[in-house]
Amino acid sequence: MPSLTSLTFLSLQRVGINAETVTNVSSTDFPGHWPGEDHSWDLEHFKQHVQVQFHTNHELDSSFSLTRIDTSLANAFRRILLAEIPTLAIESVFIFQNTSVIQDEVLAHRLGLIPLCGDRSAISWLKWHRGPAHDDPDAKQDELTDYNSCVLELEVACEWADGGLAKAAQGETNPDVLYKNHSVYARDLIWKPVGRQHDKFDKAQPLKAANPDILIAKMRPGQSIRLVVHAFKGIGMDHAKFSPVATASYRLLPTIDIVRPIVGAEAKKFARCFPKGVIALEKVTRDDARKNKELEGKEGEVKAVVKDPMRDTVSRECLRHPEFKDKVKLGRVRDHFIFRVESTGQWASDELFLESVRLLRVKCERVKRGLEALTR
Known part of the structure; x- marks a missing residue:
């Protein structure tokens, strides 16, 4: 069985979205935070778990998910896309x-x-x-x-x-x-x-x-x-x-957990609280009623189910209605980044991300050489 600290660590992988506050925003996966557990960065673990999945890939516009990485790394890619690709x-x-x-x-x-x-x-x-150096106005231009x-x-x-x-x-x-x-x-x-x-x-x-x-x-x-x-x-x-980009941004994957059934007219109202396609309405079946006592006698009515949380804009509209107070929990996955890259035309949008990875590697190699020079 996993330890209590392991279960707590997994629960903190989601940022909690409440009506007025946001919880679990601080990172807890650094070495020494959890007694008896080592969450230090490991190259082999990174290779096995990091994933890139493209959702749309057009010449000037692409969207993809980058998962199982730290926020600092995701933000490094974003800043390179904006400011360091020639x-x-x-x-x-x-x-x-x-x-x-x-x-x-x-x-x-x-x-x-x-x-x-x-x-x-x-x-x-x-x-x-x-061109001429800014601190040397007399220098000749190339x-x-x-x-x-x-x-x-x-x-x-x-x-x-x-x-x-x-x-x-x-x-x-x-x-x-x-x-x-x-x-x-x-x-x-x-x-x-x-x-x-x-x-x-x-x-x-x-x-x-x-x-x-x-x-x-x-x-x-x-x-x-x-x-x-x-x-x-x-x-x-x-x-x-x-x-090279008109915009390069990322957002965390939204999560919508329906902890208690939402049926009938409430289900239709609940669906209207989200962008189109996020919540779907399905009929309550006998199996549903058998598994959940709150659905007994409601066979044939519609219930709210989460269809595509990626489309959610996290407006918190459902949290403004008291009937949904204890029936839904909103959050975001801490290590699931949804990137959106729009190229201005000189680079293909997918090439831009690959170029940002290459430039980050060059920067890391430069730092590595500098550290090696200091330790000689």
Whole structure:
């Protein structure tokens, strides 16, 4: 039989969700907490128990469960996803002509936030471009080459459609009828490969905006924009535009334990307290009545059962109704993390997680080498 401390330890693997409070939020699985038990981290135990299960896996959006790991490790993956995976983004903007109503600095900022995409292997081939150190303003910037920067051009001029208003119907206000090139979109950024980029980039996957329909500016006849931008590699730690994800978050798996039967009209009300698909209604059978005395004489009525707790948002709505006070317990599994990763387009969403694992391993190897150097 398991010891009393083992049973207590297992019960504390769930975070309790009460009407006004949250319990068991502190970790108790560290060495020395439970007398006679050692919960120190073990590599072999980690290899045997850690699991990754994908729920959805699309190019730009994926969801997966990461189980049997500590919160610190899950949060390390999240922070690496946000801030340490390198991407290519617009860094320098050279404006030769801008007669639109948007100021130069605002226009440059909008261009910098446009996510880029293209041949992944070629983008990985590009090297880092190191600018001058912040504490040395006199230091010269690294030379721009075909392997550390990419050039894109934007040249758009707004004109009257079909020679002017004379051919437009009287009272026409639709800009698509009146003007040409009145809206400047991200697809108007044209990549100009130089040097070895002609060979490294697949012609079927040129460097371009990940979303071609991002609106940059609106213009009217006589206004134009002509500029050149340089894209460099960077990380989200330096600027948010280099972050490869639109969002990278996790939540703990919700648990819903129905400790006493909820039947009839109460079952329907209970189901409405949760998002659609979390609670299902099933008919009470003779076997159910035989196993639970509270269901005797209620055969044929509907009862509430938990169908998919992963869809629950833990709103605690059911705890606000007194009839459910002693019939349900809410919680979250402490070591079951449901990740949601949305890529901005330069990386596939599942590749991002694998890259975060690789980078964490590199960081661990760096720390290991440092510790070995200290102990020599």
